[in-house]
Amino acid sequence: MTDKPPPEILTLERVPTPIGEALVVSDEAGVLRAFNWRDYEPAMRRWLSRRYGSVPVSEGRGPLRMKIEAYFSGDVGVLGVIPWQGAGTAFQRSVWAALCSIPPGETLSYAGLAARIGRPTAVRAVGLANGSNPVSLVVPCHRVIGSNGSLTGYGGGLERKRWLLEHEGARFVGAP
Numbered sequence: 213m214t215d216k217p218p219p220e221i222l223t224l225e226r227v228p229t230p231i232g233e234a235l236v237v238s239d240e241a242g243v244l245r246a247f248n249w250r251d252y253e254p255a256m257r258r259w260l261s262r263r264y265g266s267v268p269v270s271e272g273r274g275p276l277r278m279k280i281e282a283y284f285s286g287d288v289g290v291l292g293v294i295p296w297q298g299a300g301t302a303f304q305r306s307v308w309a310a311l312c313s314i315p316p317g318e319t320l321s322y323a324g325l326a327a328r329i330g331r332p333t334a335v336r337a338v339g340l341a342n343g344s345n346p347v348s349l350v351v352p353c354h355r356v357i358g359s360n361g362s363l364t365g366y367g368g369g370l371e372r373k374r375w376l377l378e379h380e381g382a383r384f385v386g387a388p
Contacts, residue, residue: 220239223239223272225273227281245260263299283349304341311356321356343367348367360385
């Protein structure tokens with residue numbers, strides 16, 4: 213996570229992927245500010261408006277396309293080098309930073325994530341912070357699964373979560 217000033221302009225790039233069109237929003241410095249899927253575009257635009265107010269969002273070619281395409285082509289480690297900025301509380305940012313410590317091909321339970329940030333009784337709060345991650349995929353909330361190894365909620369849908377985890381070679385209940 214980077215600590216950048218508010219952007220002056222945001223660029224929304226639409227990137228085709230095997231699991232749907234990705235919406236990649238970056239600032240003029242190439243920092244990822246939002247990531248979502250086309251079927252969640254209205255919610256993402258509302259979030260951008262609440263977070264960035266009058267900062268213009270223009271559609272065009274952004275600087276992160278090649279890295280997103282590299283991930284979907286098999287370079288699952290490339291997500292770790294994408295600079296990002298997530299607008300959230302200190303607690304949310306601590307959860308998001310911990311998410312980034314889960315390597316590709318591995319998973320962690322919500323309870324494990326709560327323990328990792330030193331708040332073992334905050335499992336529900338960790339789940340809420342995980343669900344409000346504005347830069348999903350890059351901050352890999354899809355790597356969090358149930359304590360029993362099963363897939364649990366993902367803002368982009370469970371089928372996308374399943375695909376992402378299989379793409380990364382992760383083990384979970386129901387994996388081939």
